[in-house]
Amino acid sequence: MKNLALALTLACLLAPASTRAQNAYITNLGSNTVAVIDTATNTVVALPISVGLSPLGVAVTPDRSKVYVTNHDSSTVSVIDSASNSVSATIPVSASPFGVAVTPDGSKVYVAHDTTPGTVSVIDTATNTVVGLPIPVSASAVGVAVAPDGSKVYIATTISVGRGTAGVLVIDTATNTVSATIPVGRAHNGVAVTPDGSKVYVTDSRRGGFPGGGGVGVVSVIDAVANAVIATVVVGFLPFEVAVTPDGSKVYVANSGSNNVAVIETMTNAVIAKVPVGLGAAGVAVTPDGSKVYVANEGSNTVSIIDTTTNTVIGPPIPVGDQPVAFGLFIQPAPKFAGLPGAKNCHGTSVSALATKFGGLNAAAAALAFSDVQGLQDAIHAFCGG
Numbered sequence: 001m002k003n004l005a006l007a008l009t010l011a012c013l014l015a016p017a018s019t020r021a022q023n024a025y026i027t028n029l030g031s032n033t034v035a036v037i038d039t040a041t042n043t044v045v046a047l048p049i050s051v052g053l054s055p056l057g058v059a060v061t062p063d064r065s066k067v068y069v070t071n072h073d074s075s076t077v078s079v080i081d082s083a084s085n086s087v088s089a090t091i092p093v094s095a096s097p098f099g100v101a102v103t104p105d106g107s108k109v110y111v112a113h114d115t116t117p118g119t120v121s122v123i124d125t126a127t128n129t130v131v132g133l134p135i136p137v138s139a140s141a142v143g144v145a146v147a148p149d150g151s152k153v154y155i156a157t158t159i160s161v162g163r164g165t166a167g168v169l170v171i172d173t174a175t176n177t178v179s180a181t182i183p184v185g186r187a188h189n190g191v192a193v194t195p196d197g198s199k200v201y202v203t204d205s206r207r208g209g210f211p212g213g214g215g216v217g218v219v220s221v222i223d224a225v226a227n228a229v230i231a232t233v234v235v236g237f238l239p240f241e242v243a244v245t246p247d248g249s250k251v252y253v254a255n256s257g258s259n260n261v262a263v264i265e266t267m268t269n270a271v272i273a274k275v276p277v278g279l280g281a282a283g284v285a286v287t288p289d290g291s292k293v294y295v296a297n298e299g300s301n302t303v304s305i306i307d308t309t310t311n312t313v314i315g316p317p318i319p320v321g322d323q324p325v326a327f328g329l330f331i332q333p334a335p336k337f338a339g340l341p342g343a344k345n346c347h348g349t350s351v352s353a354l355a356t357k358f359g360g361l362n363a364a365a366a367a368l369a370f371s372d373v374q375g376l377q378d379a380i381h382a383f384c385g386g
Contacts, residue, residue: 022287022332023082024294025067026303027055028321034058034069034078035320036085039287039294039331042305046085048321051078057100057144058283058330059109061125064368068109068123070097077111079128082332083366089128093121099144099191100328101153103173110153110171112141120144120155122176135176137169143191143241144328145200147224152179156188156202168202168222180227184220190241190284190327193224194248194266200224201251201264203239219253219262221269231269235262240282241327245308246290252306254281254295261295263311273311277304283326288334296326335368335379346384354380 023045024037032055033048052071055078059068066088067080077097079089099112102125109123118141119134143156153171168191170180185204192201200222217239221231236255239262243252250272251264259281263273278297286293286308293306302317303324338353339346351361354376358364365376 022064022334024285024303024326024331025058025060025069025080026283026296026320026324026326026330027051027058027069028323029054029056029298029325030322032071033321034067034080035324037294037303037318037320039292042315042318044318044320049080049085049087051080051087052076052090056098056325056327057111058326058328059100059102060329060332061102062104062106062333062336064332064335066125068100068102070100070111072096072098072114077109077123091123091128091130093123093130094119094134097121098142098327099156101144101146103146104148104150108173110144110146112144112155114140114142114158116140118155118157120153120171132176135171135178137178138181139167141169142189143202145191145193146173147193148195148197152224154191154193154200154202156191158187158189168200168220170227182222182227182229184222184229185218190239190243190254192242192244192251194244195246196248198224199230199266201242201244203235203242203253205238205240205257217255217257219251219264233264233269233271235264235271236260236274241284243284243286243293243329245286246288250308252284252286252293254284256280256282256298259297259299261293261306275306275311275313277306277313278302278317282324283328283330285326285329285331287331294326294331296320296324296330298323298325335383337380337383339384341383342385347380350380350384 026035036046038045052074054073057070069078077091081088098114111121113119118137139157139159145154155169168182172179190203236258238257240256241254253262261275279299282298283296295304337350339349354364370376
């Protein structure tokens with residue numbers, strides 16, 4: 001009977017997989033909530049999750065189990081359990097937390113604080129406590145991105161008009177000290193690293209120096225080895241956030257003042273498209289398979305979806321909460337399983353490992369934040385390559 005049960009399980013795994021979902025977690029600045037979107041159905045699948053005051057930054061752990069949300073006006077970070085979509089912990093941090101990112105191994109969370117001067121806090125995910133003293137930085141810290149190998153953290157900083165030059169700071173994660181400062185522009189928000197770690201893209205919303213923080217918005221391209229700017233790309237008015245596709249071929253930039261998303265081809269660092277979205281385009285993130293981009297429209301209280309093949313908006317905008325910002329990597333990553341992708345024994349290895357670790361597939365699906373076993377099966381099928 002055991003062999004028959006295993007055979008039936010493997011048959012399900014080897015059957016054509018349905019579209020699997022990675023939830024998108026959208027911070028709503030005005031309603032102090034987080035909305036959860038199922039990216040397979042493009043529907044809001046949970047009640048709004050109440051967090052602290054003025055939630056801005058959001059980051060999902062590599063194992064998909066936890067979501068860290070910065071509450072700017074509460075000086076806290078909320079931890080959301082993705083299995084129950086409820087807050088499991090609230091972590092006191094320094095004032096004005098903004099951007100947030102998780103290391104690739106899931107052990108640490110880096111939080112930027114947009115005080116003057118700024119600081120960066122480090123959270124231990126095992127205990128959900130701040131470790132050590134905040135890391136001092138030279139200007140208001142806003143965006144956070146971690147290098148793919150986890151060795152460096154990039155901090156986008158901003159400074160008031162007429163008060164000098166901000167830049168992108170590099171933190172060595174082994175020592176949690178600033179190892180380099182890359183001077184570039186004055187008002188940086190979003191920052192993202194290419195999957196191979198070779199380049200860093202950072203928005204600058206005040207290039208041009210118009211009164212009130214206007215001017216020509218650009219994205220600066222940084223060589224991550226030389227720690228130097230190698231290109232400047234004009235994208236639109238008030239670029240806020242930036243995201244790189246999983247294959248590293250394109251960069252999507254949310255232009256909050258232009259109500260569109262600029263698409264940069266990384267090979268040429270040229271804008272190849274501008275996609276109209278809702279009002280006040282803020283957060284932007286790409287699905288793990290690279291097929292879709294989700295954009296939080298702060299002024300429209302919606303989320304738009306872009307097809308990356310055609311660079312056009314698909315479907316109607318999704319209503320969420322008040323002033324959605326979603327600043328960070330707000331979509332759950334693709335799960336990883338035992339076995340080698342594409343190997344013939346991958347499915348069996350993955351199933352066996354999960355069943356042993358969690359005491360059955362139902363328990364494994366719940367622990368890994370899948371809605372049911374079929375979702376887990378689909379994810380294993382996709383990971384193993386069919």
